[in-house]
Amino acid sequence: MRVWIRAAAVLGPGLPGWAASRPVLRGEAPWQEAAVALPPPPGLPATERRRTGAVVRLALAAAAEALAESGFAASALDSVFASSNGDGAVVGAILAALEEAEVAISPTQFHNSVHNAAVGYWGIAIGSTRPSVALGGFDAAFATGLMQAAAGVATSGRAALFCAYDAPMPVPLAAVRPTAFPFAAALVLVPEPAGAQAALSLGYVAEPAAEPALDGPLGALIASNPAARALPLLAALARGEAATLAFPLLEDAHLAVSVAPC
Amino acid sequence: MPPLKLAAWTAVAAMGAGRDALRAALRERRTGLAPCELPRMPAGIWVGRVAGLEQVALPPALEAFACRNNRLAELALGTDGFAGRVRAAAERLGPARIAVVLGSSTAGIEETEQAYARRGADGALPAAYRYETTHDLHALPRYVRARLGLRGPAVSVSTACTSGARSVLEAAALIAAGLADAAVVGGVDTLCRLTLHGFNALELLSPGPCRPCAADRDGICIGEAAGLMLVEPAGPRDDGAIGVLGMGASSDGHHMSSPHPEGLGAVAAMQAALDSAGLAADAIDYVNLHGTGTRANDAMEDRAVARVFGSAVPCSSTKGWSGHALGAAGALEAVISAIAVEDGFIPGCLGVREADPGFASAVAVENRTAKLRRVLSNSFGFGGNNFALVIGRLGA
Numbered sequence: 001m002r003v004w005i006r007a008a009a010v011l012g013p014g015l016p017g018w019a020a021s022r023p024v025l026r027g028e029a030p031w032q033e034a035a036v037a038l039p040p041p042p043g044l045p046a047t048e049r050r051r052t053g054a055v056v057r058l059a060l061a062a063a064a065e066a067l068a069e070s071g072f073a074a075s076a077l078d079s080v081f082a083s084s085n086g087d088g089a090v091v092g093a094i095l096a097a098l099e100e101a102e103v104a105i106s107p108t109q110f111h112n113s114v115h116n117a118a119v120g121y122w123g124i125a126i127g128s129t130r131p132s133v134a135l136g137g138f139d140a141a142f143a144t145g146l147m148q149a150a151a152g153v154a155t156s157g158r159a160a161l162f163c164a165y166d167a168p169m170p171v172p173l174a175a176v177r178p179t180a181f182p183f184a185a186a187l188v189l190v191p192e193p194a195g196a197q198a199a200l201s202l203g204y205v206a207e208p209a210a211e212p213a214l215d216g217p218l219g220a221l222i223a224s225n226p227a228a229r230a231l232p233l234l235a236a237l238a239r240g241e242a243a244t245l246a247f248p249l250l251e252d253a254h255l256a257v258s259v260a261p262c
Numbered sequence: 263m264p265p266l267k268l269a270a271w272t273a274v275a276a277m278g279a280g281r282d283a284l285r286a287a288l289r290e291r292r293t294g295l296a297p298c299e300l301p302r303m304p305a306g307i308w309v310g311r312v313a314g315l316e317q318v319a320l321p322p323a324l325e326a327f328a329c330r331n332n333r334l335a336e337l338a339l340g341t342d343g344f345a346g347r348v349r350a351a352a353e354r355l356g357p358a359r360i361a362v363v364l365g366s367s368t369a370g371i372e373e374t375e376q377a378y379a380r381r382g383a384d385g386a387l388p389a390a391y392r393y394e395t396t397h398d399l400h401a402l403p404r405y406v407r408a409r410l411g412l413r414g415p416a417v418s419v420s421t422a423c424t425s426g427a428r429s430v431l432e433a434a435a436l437i438a439a440g441l442a443d444a445a446v447v448g449g450v451d452t453l454c455r456l457t458l459h460g461f462n463a464l465e466l467l468s469p470g471p472c473r474p475c476a477a478d479r480d481g482i483c484i485g486e487a488a489g490l491m492l493v494e495p496a497g498p499r500d501d502g503a504i505g506v507l508g509m510g511a512s513s514d515g516h517h518m519s520s521p522h523p524e525g526l527g528a529v530a531a532m533q534a535a536l537d538s539a540g541l542a543a544d545a546i547d548y549v550n551l552h553g554t555g556t557r558a559n560d561a562m563e564d565r566a567v568a569r570v571f572g573s574a575v576p577c578s579s580t581k582g583w584s585g586h587a588l589g590a591a592g593a594l595e596a597v598i599s600a601i602a603v604e605d606g607f608i609p610g611c612l613g614v615r616e617a618d619p620g621f622a623s624a625v626a627v628e629n630r631t632a633k634l635r636r637v638l639s640n641s642f643g644f645g646g647n648n649f650a651l652v653i654g655r656l657g658a
Contacts, residue, residue: 001439001440001441048518051518079513084398084400086399086420091371091456094456094459094460095371095374095375095378095456096378098302098375098378098455098456098459099378099379099381103304103455103459104463105459105460105462105463106463107463107464107519108518109460109463110460110461110463110464110519111464111518111519111644111645112518113456113460114367114420114422114643114644114645115367115399115420115421115422116420116421116422116643116644116645116647117518117644117645119421119645120513120518120644120645120646120647121518121645123513123514123515123645123646124515124516124517124518124646126515127515128513128515129512129513129514129515129526129527129530130512130513131511131512131513131534132421132511132513132645132647133419133421133428133431133432133511134419134420134421134645135417135418135419135420135432136369136398136399136400136418136419136420137399137400137417137418138394138398138399138400138404140400141400144400144415144416144417144418147415147417147436147441148417148432148435148436150439151432151435151436151438151439151441152432152435154435154439155434155435155438155439156435171385172378172381172385172386172387173374173387173393175386175387176387176391176393177393177394177398203441204414204415204441204442206357206358206413206414249415249416250404250407250416252413253358253413253415
C-alpha cells in the first residue's frame with residue numbers, strides 16, 4: 001500500500017509545532033522539556049469553543065497545523081482521528097459523578113464523552129461535511145490510525161488528514177492507564193506524489209516487533225504516550241531521510257512502514 | 263466500491279438472539295423493550311436488555327477480557343454458527359488474512375463503573391480491575407480476534423451511533439488495499455450507567471417503549487446489541503447472495519449533539535452510498551431508518567429521506583423492537599436489512615398507530631411483504647457523524 005505525505009504537524013512537551021520542532025527532530029537543537037500550550041481552537045464559534053477541553057484543543061491544534069502546512073482547503077480532506085484514551089478528563093468526571101448520591105451530568109459533558117468528540121469539533125471548526133472517523137487502538141492507536149488513514153487514501157483516491165492524540169487520564173484512571181503528557185501528531189496523506197514531501201509504503205505483518213527507537217531524550221518520550229509512537233516517523237520526515245520502521249499493532253503483529261523523501 | 267458478500271451474519275438484541283429469533287420477533291411484532299430493572303439507572307425508563315447476558319462465560323484463557331460488552335460479543339459469536347464460519351474462512355484464507363474491525367461507543371466501560379463503586383479509601387480502583395482488556399475500545403476487537411484464533415489487523419471504530427455501520431467501510435478499505443482478504447465487522451454495545459444517565463441529562467429518554475416516527479413520539483429507549491458480519495469480496499458466483507452493495511459517510515460540521523435541521527449530512531451520506539453502489543434512488547426498495555424516536559432526529563431524517571427518495575419508498579425504524587443500540591445499532595440494522603431482503607419483508611414501526619402527519623416520507627407502521635432487492639440503512643451519531651449502507655442481492 002502506497003501513499004504520500006504532504007504535510008506534518010506535532011504538538012508535545014518541548015515540541016511546540018512542526019516548524020519550531022524541526023531542528024529538534026533533526027538533532028540540530030537540543031530538546032528542552034516544556035509544558036504543552038493548548039490554544040483555544042480557531043474556527044469554532046465562541047459557544048462551541050467554550051465547550052472544548054484540553055484533549056479537543058490538543059487534537060485540533062495539531063490538525064490545524066497540518067492542514068495549514070498542506071495548503072489544502074479544509075473541505076478537501078477526509079478526517080481520520082485516532083486516540084487510545086479519548087477524552088479521559090470528561091469520561092473520568094462522568095464516572096465520578098455517577099457515584100454521587102444525586103447524579104448530575106451536563107448535556108455538554110455527555111456529548112463531549114464520545115470518542116469522536118475531537119473529530120466532531122474539527123468538522124464544526126472547519127465547516128466540513130467530508131467523511132470522518134474516530135479510532136481507538138490502545139498503545140497502537142497511532143499505527144492503527146495510520147494504517148486505516150493510508151488504506152482509505154489509497155483506495156478512495158481522496159486526500160485525508162490523520163491526527164493521533166492522547167493526553168493524561170485523571171485520578172484514579174491515571175494509575176491503570178499511565179500517560180505522562182499530552183501529545184498529538186498529524187499528517188496530511190495524499191494518493192499521488194504531486195506536492196508531497198515523502199513517499200510512504202505500508203504493510204501489515206503478522207509477526208511481533210519492538211517499538212522503533214529514537215536516540216536521545218526524544219526517544220524517552222515514545223513509551224509515555226500512545227501518540228508519541230509517531231516520533232520515529234516524524235524524525236525521519238524532519239530529517240528528510242529514508243527510514244524503515246516497524247510499528248507494533250498487537251503483541252503478534254506490526255505495521256511495516258518505509259518512508260522516503262520525494 | 264466493489265461489493266462485499268456477507269459470508270456469515272448474526273445479531274443478538276433485546277428481542278432475540280440469532281436470525282430466526284429476530285425474524286420471529288419482527289413478524290410477530292414482539293418488542294424486546296421492558297421497564298429497566300438494572301440498578302442505579304434513571305427512574306421510570308424502558309430499555310432493550312439482552313436476557314441472560316450476566317451468565318455468559320468467557321473461556322478461561324481469555325478471562326481477563328470479562329466484561330458485559332465482551333460477554334455479549336461471546337454470545338453473538340456462538341449464535342447462527344458465526345464462529346464456525348469464520349474459522350472455516352480462516353482455514354481457507356489463512357488466519358492472518360482476516361481482519362477484525364468492530365465498533366462500540368462505550369466498550370466495557372460498565373466494568374469501570376463497577377470498579378468506581380468499589381474504590382478504596384484512598385480513591386484507588388480495586389486491584390482486580392483490568393482497564394486494557396475491558397474499558398479500552400480495542401478490548402472488543404482484540405477479544406474477538408483472540409477468540410476466533412485470527413491473526414489479521416484489529417481495528418476499533420468509535421464514532422458514537424454510527425460505529426457498527428462505519429466498521430464495514432474501514433474493513434472494505436483494508437480489503438481493497440490488500441491488507442486482508444476478509445473481515446469480521448459490526449458492533450457491540452451494552453447498557454451502562456454513563457450512557458443512560460447521559461441521555462437522561464439530555465432529556466431524551468422515553469418513559470415507555472419508544473415509538474419512532476409517531477406524531478407523539480417522546481424519546482429514545484437505549485438497548486444493547488451485537489451485530490456481526492463476515493465480509494469478503496463478492497465474485498460472479500455470488501450473484502443472488504446477500505451483500506453490501508454500497509456505503510456512504512459524511513459529517514454535519516454543525517453541532518455536537520443536534521443533527522443539522524435540514525438533514526444535509528444525512529442526505530450526503532445516503533447519496534454517497536447510492537453513488538458508491540452505482541445506483542439511482544429508485545433502485546432502493548426499503549429504507550431502514552436510524553429512527554431513534556426523538557423529535558429532532560426523526561423529523562430531520564424524514565426530510566432527508568424524502569429529499570433523496572421522495573414519498574414512494576417505504577421506510578421504518580426497528581428501534582421499537584431493540585431500542586437504540588448506539589455503537590451496535592448500525593450493525594444490528596444491517597443484519598435486520600439482510601433479513602428483510604432474504605424474506606421480502608418490511609417491518610413497520612412498532613407501537614405506532616399512524617406516522618407523524620407532518621412527515622413527507624412513506625413511513626410503514628404495519629408489517630408487509632414486498633420484493634426487496636436492496637435496502638438502505640441509516641445511522642447517525644453525536645459529533646455530526648452520518649453513515650448509510652446499501653444491503654441487497656448481489657448482481658441483481
